Amino acid sequence: MSRWAVTPARADYVTIPIAAAITGYSAKAIRRKIEAGVWLEGREFRRAPDGHVLISVKGYELWVERGRA
Template sequence: MRYVTVRKFASESGYTEDAIRSKIRDGIWRLGEIWIKAPDGRTLLDVEGYESWVEAGGEFGQSPIRVSKSRSCIGASGAASGSRSSPPPLI
């Protein structure tokens, strides 16, 4: 069977259900490549897509999309990219 539920995939692959859901949530396993939503709304894993991902060494399609949990409007890389001198003293 090509498409299996998260529970079935967990029992067959050795990944925990939480690990599978984390890979989906974090964009490591991408929609349409390794998982799909069934018409009834269930998440199904594409076994062939997973096997392709493994064979490619985890490099599959584009880079994964990582969602920042920070509410700051300055990204982590933006904070470090400014001047390397110290800020002016507070008076």
């Protein structure tokens, strides 16, 4: 057994499946928030150069703290 513990670095942006695991919202719920305009591009999410949607961990946290759906 290794004596060293590995702690993953916190990512600023994560894919929708990772965001679902972090937040407890399903991937479908996250996509719906984006489609409905509840989560805004440049605030709660961004698009990568290849078109993938990446969720801002900080943007999500600020959304929770604002307390509005």
